[in-house]
Amino acid sequence: MKDREILDRISKGDERALDYLYKKYYKMMTNIVLKNNGTEDEAKDVYQEALVAFWQKAASGKLVLTSKISTFLYSICLNQWRKELDRKSRLSGEEVDGQEFQTHDEEERYKIVMQCIGELGDTCKRILTYYYFDGLNMTDIAERMNFANTDTAKTKKYKCKKKLDSLIKERYSTTDFFD
Amino acid sequence: MNPTPQQHQIDAYLRGELNSSELRNFESLMEKDHSFAEQVKFEEKIQQGLAEVRKAELKARLDAVEVSTGWVGGLGQLTSSTLVKTLGGVITASVVGVLVYNNLDFDTVEGSLDSGKPVSEISHPQLTEPIEEIVIPLEDTPEPVTSLENTTAEESRKSKTEVVPAASIKGMSGAKTTKIEETKDFVPQVTVPTPGDLAKEEGLTTPDSEVPEITSSDEINTGEATPVDVETIHRKNESLKYKYFDGKLFLYGDFNDNPYEILEINGVSDRRLFLFYEKAFYSIQITDKVQDLSPISNEKLIGELEIIRNNKL
Numbered sequence: 001m002k003d004r005e006i007l008d009r010i011s012k013g014d015e016r017a018l019d020y021l022y023k024k025y026y027k028m029m030t031n032i033v034l035k036n037n038g039t040e041d042e043a044k045d046v047y048q049e050a051l052v053a054f055w056q057k058a059a060s061g062k063l064v065l066t067s068k069i070s071t072f073l074y075s076i077c078l079n080q081w082r083k084e085l086d087r088k089s090r091l092s093g094e095e096v097d098g099q100e101f102q103t104h105d106e107e108e109r110y111k112i113v114m115q116c117i118g119e120l121g122d123t124c125k126r127i128l129t130y131y132y133f134d135g136l137n138m139t140d141i142a143e144r145m146n147f148a149n150t151d152t153a154k155t156k157k158y159k160c161k162k163k164l165d166s167l168i169k170e171r172y173s174t175t176d177f178f179d
Numbered sequence: 180m181n182p183t184p185q186q187h188q189i190d191a192y193l194r195g196e197l198n199s200s201e202l203r204n205f206e207s208l209m210e211k212d213h214s215f216a217e218q219v220k221f222e223e224k225i226q227q228g229l230a231e232v233r234k235a236e237l238k239a240r241l242d243a244v245e246v247s248t249g250w251v252g253g254l255g256q257l258t259s260s261t262l263v264k265t266l267g268g269v270i271t272a273s274v275v276g277v278l279v280y281n282n283l284d285f286d287t288v289e290g291s292l293d294s295g296k297p298v299s300e301i302s303h304p305q306l307t308e309p310i311e312e313i314v315i316p317l318e319d320t321p322e323p324v325t326s327l328e329n330t331t332a333e334e335s336r337k338s339k340t341e342v343v344p345a346a347s348i349k350g351m352s353g354a355k356t357t358k359i360e361e362t363k364d365f366v367p368q369v370t371v372p373t374p375g376d377l378a379k380e381e382g383l384t385t386p387d388s389e390v391p392e393i394t395s396s397d398e399i400n401t402g403e404a405t406p407v408d409v410e411t412i413h414r415k416n417e418s419l420k421y422k423y424f425d426g427k428l429f430l431y432g433d434f435n436d437n438p439y440e441i442l443e444i445n446g447v448s449d450r451r452l453f454l455f456y457e458k459a460f461y462s463i464q465i466t467d468k469v470q471d472l473s474p475i476s477n478e479k480l481i482g483e484l485e486i487i488r489n490n491k492l
Contacts, residue, residue: 018237019244026246048238055237113228125232132226133233135194164225 003069010058013134013144018055022047025070029077036081046084050076060135116167124160131157185215189222235467239424242469245412407443407452419472423452423463430454431469442487453484460484 001020009017026047033043050073057063065072117125126145130136136144142153191197192205209216408427411434414420420431430439440455452463459474460481475481 015237015240018241022241022244023246048241051241052234052237110228110231113225114232117229117232128229129233129236132194133230168225 003065006069007058007063007065010055011061013059013130013136013140018051021054021069021073022051025073028070029073032074032077033081036085038081038084042081042084046077046080047073049080056133056135062135112168112171116164116171119167120160120164123156124163127153127157127160128164185218189219192219193223193226236425239422239427239429239467242422242467243410243412243429407441409441411439419456419461420469421454421461421463421472422467422469423465424467428452428463429469432472440488442484444487455484455488 001017006017006021029047029050030040030043033046034040038046053076054063054069054073117128120128123145127141130141130144131138138150138153138157141147141157142150145153147153147156188197188201188205192202197205209219409430410427411430411432413433413435414431415433417432422429422431428441434456437457442453442455442460444451444453453475454461454463454472461472462475464470475484
């Protein structure tokens with residue numbers, strides 16, 4: 001499969017193209033980490049993170065690829081692993097505490113939203129994640145979800161978001177979210 | 180009913196779609212209006228959470244893809260490398276050269292070549308036989324050098340010994356036959372929503388809709404449990420592992436010899452899963468990371484699970 005075809009499939013939301021990329025470059029990308037003091041798990045994490053970032057950009061149509069996909073992925077993996085190594089080397093006692101506090105805080109927020117999203121149905125979940133993560137516009141969402149038209153997608157997205165907001169606010173005051 | 184202009188603006192801001200002047204106005208408004216700034220932060224957190232959910236979903240999908248980490252698997256990644264292209268080109272050129280050398284009568288063809296016509300188009304009756312001898316091997320050889328490179332690379336990938344769940348992408352548009360074969364071995368698990376799934380909207384209907392009323396809605400899960408979707412990924416000589424995310428349970432290990440059992444206990448607000456395999460019970464927690472399966476050691480719990488299991492049987 002050529003790069004152009006892969007991008008085309010991703011822009012259509014075909015997640016099998018992601019599987020294909022994952023398998024194709026797994027060894028090449030994970031070696032970046034494995035040959036630089038990383039473990040297999042770290043290597044996999046870095047590669048998956050890079051691939052998901054690539055998916056997000058490609059799915060939203062915001063990606064202007066000036067190199068091969070493998071080169072692009074390689075540079076993301078390399079940068080991410082450099083950052084991770086840098087973070088590890090900078091970890092001192094105080095910074096660890098700060099980091100843990102932030103991580104804990106983030107985890108709490110993540111749990112809150114996760115719980116509420118979990119209570120939404122599959123359709124709402126998909127609309128909201130397509131819109132907010134994949135960066136799809138309403139026309140694309142309508143097409144992908146087999147809605148009658150763009151207005152239907154807009155209405156559903158609005159209702160789903162409103163429902164999610166209210167679910168979160170029912171259980172937690174908004175101040176829980178602020179630092 | 181439609182999002183307010185302010186909400187629309189927040190969305191555009193968080194999606195990075197504001198132009199420079201709109202961005203300046205937006206940021207100055209945030210500085211002046213504290214409640215507006217808080218609303219933006221609130222939206223940001225929710226959107227971050229949604230992003231995390233989607234990321235976890237995509238990563239869970241990738242985790243289920245079996246990859247080969249041996250040297251054979253690496254061959255598949257060389258499909259576009261210069262080395263393979265060069266080797267493919269050299270080998271092909273050698274084969275063609277040898278065949279031409281062995282079969283072509285240079286004295287006979289010489290005159291035609293001078294005329295500037297391609298060899299395949301020579302129509303002189305005296306040249307028919309020698310040319311057929313040349314053309315047949317050429318047809319068996321995969322076209323020009325660029326195509327040969329791809330063919331060589333594809334064949335090297337076919338030599339991999341990975342075990343991947345059967346899959347097909349035949350339905351995908353625009354793919355040539357040879358490419359369909361090439362991509363058969365990854366798992367198609369896209370769950371495309373069906374129109375029937377979208378026909379339940381009652382939970383979200385609001386009276387002030389400006390667009391034609393939707394008679395159905397996305398329903399909120401209220402407790403009726405759906406069966407757990409279980410997928411086993413065969414891995415020999417490894418400890419038992421699992422991942423349970425978004426209602427789907429992945430089991431990694433060698434489950435071919437003995438059957439496993441899933442015990443599902445549905446409470447009012449939660450669902451607990453246990454695995455019974457080779458005389459041991461294992462607890463399953465929601466996780467999007469692959470975790471080791473550790474046998475339960477709590478005797479009381481084991482006793483209760485045994486009762487449930489026996490009742491089930």
